[in-house]
Amino acid sequence: MNLFALTPMQESAGQIALAAVLAIAGFGFLLPQPRGRRVAPGIAALIAAAGVFVAWLYSTFGQPMPDIIGTVLFCFFSVGALGFGSVLVAQVNPGRGAIAFAFVILSTCGLFLLLAAPFLMAATIIIYAGAIIVTFLFVLMLSHAGGPSDENNRSREPWLGSLAGFAFVGLVLFSLYLSHGGPDSASAAESLKTTQRLPAQVLTADERNTLLAAVEKLDTVETQLAGDNVPSANKNRVAEDFEGIHDQIGTVVGSTTLSRDGSVLTRLEKVPMRPGEKLSPLRTDQQAKTVIRDTLEIRKLNEEAFKDLSNNLLDDKTKKSLPTVKAEYHKLREELVLLAGVGQLPARNVGNLGYILYADHLLAVELAGTLLLVATIGAIAIAQRKGAVA
Amino acid sequence: MITLWHYLAVAAALFGIGLVGFLTRRNMITMFLCAEMMFQGVAINFVAFARYHGNLQGQVFVLFIIAVAACEAGIALALFLMLYRRGKSLDASTWQSLRETGVPPAVDTEPLEIEVKVEDEHLAPAGVRPKHIPTEEEAARV
């Protein structure tokens, strides 16, 4: 491949540039023009561009394919999205373009599904394919004139437009190339293997179940913390219940009484990634980092809350009031739910999404709702026929 | 194994194709659909990063994008209706009245491809080709 003794970076840049030029040529030929367009060379150029693009993709980021089904699906949906996108752009008839757009949406939704976002997939399909495309087909139908027309059979600056678009894409791709490891491709490939692929699950199903069970149990026994003091008759039972919860959480995140390290931490820090790889002291992907941080946080919270509760029950001098303790357990519960939700994709995706939306982004949700309302009113106001007989 | 980078590259390509369509196509509805396609490219980016970081922030972002896209669709629909009523065309280039004074309007010089009528192979019995009077509709098209 290295015909001209180019550096890896130059080679990569050259490939990107070639793909971009081919794509520009393809769209330049294919975009509708009054004098007619050259379909065959256009399609050929586009296919060639796609080929170069795929070659570049696999030579730069490519991997052996242990997950054959996933790879095949990814290829399928990507090709679908890009292909139908090209059809939408090049199609003279806007109605057919809209159908192509529907396929783009479907392909994108497939990619969403691959990325463990089933709710988004559903939402996108409903809103785009169901609402937007239908309304626009409706408008098209209203305004359909038939025959060649300015808007469908002419393009504004087809060559310049394609140049702008694909020069932009080329630069983005080149930036991707630079930022994933740059020209030093040997070490890049190395680091790619260990840190930069999409992570596997970080919490096992057992651990997750344990945490959720603890949350459930917490919900049931929490009623005993009502009021300002625990009645002395109940003290033993409360202590037992909460100690059980404490230990249950401890088996996952680790605690002072059970073992020095929680199982999650042990697993994340110790397990080798792949035979022959160096043992990484700490997994460096973001998810693992988040989980480790959350785990440590929960461990601390768990210990503190239990200690405060014990002090309270034993009427220690430094005891904190019962409502404080209760608040601590509330916080612990929230963190537990979040940790249990991490990596729990896609099974509890909708629930967790809702949880985050309404816990962290409540204001934004409200604003988005307001925006929709305003847009509705605005649309009605704009579409009103001015001066029409009321 | 498919990595984050594959998704990013595909998203970039999708975005670029949408951009080309937005810049070159003159039908406002096609332009709008191309803009939505660019949105999809961005959404793929977000979701891929969400997956990469193992949290849901990216997905939340995409939800908001969908909300905004829905608003945009509503407004755009109303605008297109208005513009069509006024200009009897969905051509974005119909509307160039905001240009600087003294700048001549952009006019399409090339004639549109007119479908060449296949001449009648059979002349009328009188040997004279019947006079073709273009209907109003045809005149308007030219």
Place this chain on the structure above:
Amino acid sequence: MSDPIDLALIILALPLLACLNAAVTAVLKSSLSKVAHVPLVLSCAIGAVLGILLLLKVADGETHRWISNPITWFAAGNLKVSFTIAVDPLSAIMLAMVTFISTWIAIFSSGYMHGERGYGRFFAIMSLFVFSMLGLVLANNFLLLVAFWEGVGVCSYLLVGYYYEKPSAAAAARKAFLVTRLGDVGFLLGIFLLWKMGGWNTDLSALFDYIAKTPPDQGELTLACLLLFCGAVGKSAQFPLYVWLPDAMEGPTPVSALIHAATMVTAGVYLLARCAPLFAMCPAAQITVATIGGVTAILAAFIALAQNDLKRVLAYSTVSQLGYMFLALGTGGAISPVFAVTAAMFHLFTHAFFKALLFLSAGSVMHSMGGVIDMRKFGGLRKLMPVTHLAFLCGAAALAGLPLLSGFWSKDMILESLEMAAEGERYTGGYYVLLLVSLITVFMTAFYTFRAYFLTFWGPERIPEEAGHHAHESPSRMTIPLMILAVGAVGVGIAVEPFNHKFSHFLDHAPTLQLAFATSHAPVLEHHGFNWLLASIGTALALGGLGLAFIMYRKGTETLPAAIEPVFALSRNKLYVDEIYGAVFVKPAGVLAFLSGAFDGFLDAMARLISSLPRFVGWWVRPIQNGLVQFYALSMALGLTVLLTFVAFKIAR
């Protein structure tokens, strides 16, 4: 009602209400504007009645000064300005005088202005004028005083420019405003200086008390006094700023009467009377005041000798008489300031009567002559207008200072004060010269006054064409004020001063004057009775002037012997003062303005050159604003690509 402050406030508020009333009717163009004079007449009449009540109250009262509760107008740091008024004999007498004279002028003008356009406007501004003057008289705070002072200036501007379509009237109004403004600059500077010296007080009474207790540096105080005097010079038309007053004749005649008799020009005299405690402390300022007064008196009298315009004769006589008042005020350092101020105020008082009378008579003449005022064009009006003739005669006699008439007594008092000052300790030579000057002026005054009288009313009857059917005696609402004022001009002097000394006793109690007396370094001179010698010299001179005028003008026409023709030419041309001003100030200013204009043109050219660059660039890049949305998007995308290229290849490395 019984409180003098309340009374004064009511008097002050009446013209303001009248002004609002008249303004509303004028703006609404309602039919009510035909009777727009009623509010002014009523408010002035009520004000006059109340003013006389107030006068009696002040004369009877144990206390002699009432100061209203200060209402803060604004305050910033050391500067505290409050709305506060003071009633004392000085202001009470002015209040009564202004309202009384204004009443008759208002009645007169309702006849004089009958049928004029802007009738409502005229009376609105007149009311505002009276209001401003009353406020000026009452104000007990320097900045408040300045506010009313400027109000008077604005009103005079508006009234002098009443016929604003006439270019000469507009120019005269502008001149009046700008010339007085020149003095106002000094006035304001003086106030700020006093504010600094006077313990950061702006209230007149507090400031005077402070300065009396802690006398500041003499030089500084003199400077402050002279700066105040600047304002008075501008407002009261003294040399060298008197040039506006004769031009102010462009306004309707009642306005001239109001300006000359009751409001406007007396403001300067009143200001100096109020500030007597300050002036009493610096004799250097006093002699300056007296000198300026003397120069003005003789200069204006000289110019008045040969004027052909009846109103202009009267205008110059006002300037001259004001010079007299300043002469009297200027003696305040050498003799008891109480006597000096009393003399000035007394002359102000009597002058108000006979000058109002003279102007209104002139107005009556002008009315019946169809707006002609040039004495060469008419004559022998004695038979035609008997009432006006008699009234003018009374006024002229009073102005000339014929014995027993009011002008005689007040002029005599001024001469007496000058004579005493000449016998005093300081600047005796100067005061002696000034005494001589004032005696010469007495002669000239009698001469020009009766010259105007003879030219107008004696000789064969001549009526200009413009008069038309107007050539008859004026209607009763113009003649009645004339009669009333004639009685005043004849009798008011003898009634209040020479035998019962009511006027001087009344003013004696004024706290301001007492304070001035306390602060002055003047020796206490015992009042040595009526000065028969001086009175007879004054009378002889006045009669001499009268006789000369009789000899020269009894035929009602002007035929000058060749010997005195140059003198009259000089007088007729106003001593070429306007021309001198033109050459000394206006021409250089014009040259300077031309140079500045040229320089400005150069700068403009530079600016235009510089501004043409962006215009050129704009012209060059204008085509990219072609209104095509997609073209804009394309430019944006291309630009973004370039930027991204830069980022990818330069920054990311």
